Amino acid sequence: MRNHITAIAGRARARVERARDRIAGVAEEPGRSAETGMATAEYAIATVAAAGFAGLLVVILRSSDVRELLLGIIRGALSV
Structure with missing residues (x-):
């Protein structure tokens, strides 16, 4: 059971990191900001x-x- 919870937490953490990377990528594009x-x-x-x-x-x-x-x-x- 503990391994199952750890796996779920790992997948959630990976999704958060991917979302953060996408947002950071948008902000780094020339002429665009996170508030576009x-x-x-x-x-x-x-x-x-x-x-x-x-x-x-x-x-x-x-x-x-x-x-x-x-x-x-x-x-x-x-x-x-």
Whole structure:
């Protein structure tokens, strides 16, 4: 049983070392860093957040109370 656990730990250690080597290889390529692509991920997160906020605004603006409030503001502005 102990040999089995040792073998599993050895394979896991080897996977970690291979992953570390791949990451280090990317960082060593000219013009690339370990953070390459981070700006794209940040834009994607901001886009999803903006879409969620737009959906929330649509729900709020469709309510009758908000609609009446906005129509009252517009009527008041146009009647002056």
